[in-house]
Amino acid sequence: xxxxRIYGGCKYCLAVAKANNISNFRxxxxxxxxxxxxPLNQQVGK
Numbered sequence: 463x464x465x466x467r468i469y470g471g472c473k474y475c476l477a478v479a480k481a482n483n484i485s486n487f488r489x490x491x492x493x494x495x496x497x498x499x500x501p502l503n504q505q506v507g508k
Contacts, residue, residue: 468499 465475479487481500 464497464499469502474502 465472465478475487478497478499479485482495482498484490484495484497
């Protein structure tokens with residue numbers, strides 16, 4: 463849901479997980495970690 467608010471959709475979910483070294487983002491629990499959302503102009507997802 464946060465990804466949708468920041469990027470307007472879920473297109474970059476895997477890129478955000480990769481940028482944060484998260485292997486299974488669907489099983490994250492509240493307070494488990496701090497998530498970094500990279501700017502889109504840094505070619506997120508490549």
